[in-house]
Amino acid sequence: MFYNGAMSLDRDLHVAIVAAWARSRGRPGSAWEMLGATGVRGLRVLVESGGIDRLVSTDAGGPASHVLAENVRRYSDRGATSQQWDARRPVPGGPFDHVDLDPFGSPLPFLDAAFDSLAHDGLLSVTATDLIVLAGVDRAATRRRYDANPVQGRLGPEGGLRILLRTLSDRAAARGRGIRPLVCYVRDHYIRVYVGVGSVDGAPPVGTIDPLDWDGPPFRSAGPVGPMWVGPLFDGELVAGLSVPSAAANAAALDRLLSRFREETVADVPFYYEPNLIARDARLASPPPSEWFVSTLRAQGHPTGRTHARDGAFRTRAGRELVYAAARSHGGAGDTSATARSRSPDDPNPSPR
Ligand SMILES: C[S@@+](CC[C@H](N)C(=O)[O-])C[C@H]1O[C@@H](n2cnc3c(N)ncnc32)[C@H](O)[C@@H]1O
Known part of the structure; x- marks a missing residue:
């Protein structure tokens, strides 16, 4: 059974974002945690954010799948249920106001189910740990899987973040919707994005950057990169409203991260x-x-x-x-x-x- 203690700061932040998102929409909503493992992420958001009133947590299961069922059962009075389910298909009970997708590796196999299960103006959160592909260590794989030329070198992880956002934007567009990044970041070995998915508001800021015709930080790899998201990574208003949850496991570290995000929103430009x-x-x-x-x-x-x-x-x-x-x-x-x-x-x- 998978439990990663090193992601507890990330889960603290998830609680903070769902709390701010629910405040901004004026009411709590339902959630599907697609890949629950122990259920710790979804249950923390349910119990600590005040932004979720119904949670369905699923996992494909395995020898320890009873752990998810037992953990979730403890919070059934708060609206939590669990199911053994292959998350490549939408789970019954949708659409959900919030869908969380937190895989090992690439989120690609689960994206269609995520989008098809998300209510209009819903909140989608996605993790990607396939940085070897997204950050351009294996260029051929980036082209094959994400249909993009990666940024190589030190700016590679941010290039990967932007390639992932373009992928989400494309999936949304195929459904007549658009994405609005709320909080999107790179850390250690992974990328994590929180986006609102709703009405289309003009053409999405997606493009290819030619390093020879580019006025931003120099790329240290040759050739055009992308197509990728070249719009903002943050919603300044939501970020201004983020606060450290009272039960945060890493309050001081989260406070530092939030203040860095706030500083970053003043110049939210690529690279x-x-x-x-x-x-x-x-x-x-x-x-x-x-x-x-x-x-x-x-x-x-x-x-x-x-x-x-x-x-x-x-x-x-x-x-x-x-x-x-x-x-x-x-x-x-x-x-x-x-x-x-x-x-x-x-x-x-x-x-x-
Ligand atoms: C990275 S873990 C999830 C971690 C969890 N969200 C947390 O915060 O602790 C990925 C989980 O996805 C599950 N999984 C893999 N493929 C799946 C599938 N097709 N459907 C549902 N669950 C799946 C695995 O069993 C594993 O528990």
């Missing part, structure tokens, strides 16, 4: 800069700290904020020339043998110097 890479490209003796970039670029009128995606990195609405010009204005400029040596002579995507 982030890393000061050490800027210093290397611009041949600075030492990288200015990310806090310095944030305050300097903000003072110039460009929304900028640190990102959850990598410590020490930041997103900005300033173009690349401005970011590098700011870096060069910081003390410490000058060609050094160390930074010059560390620059790859065949970097396919050179940055302004």
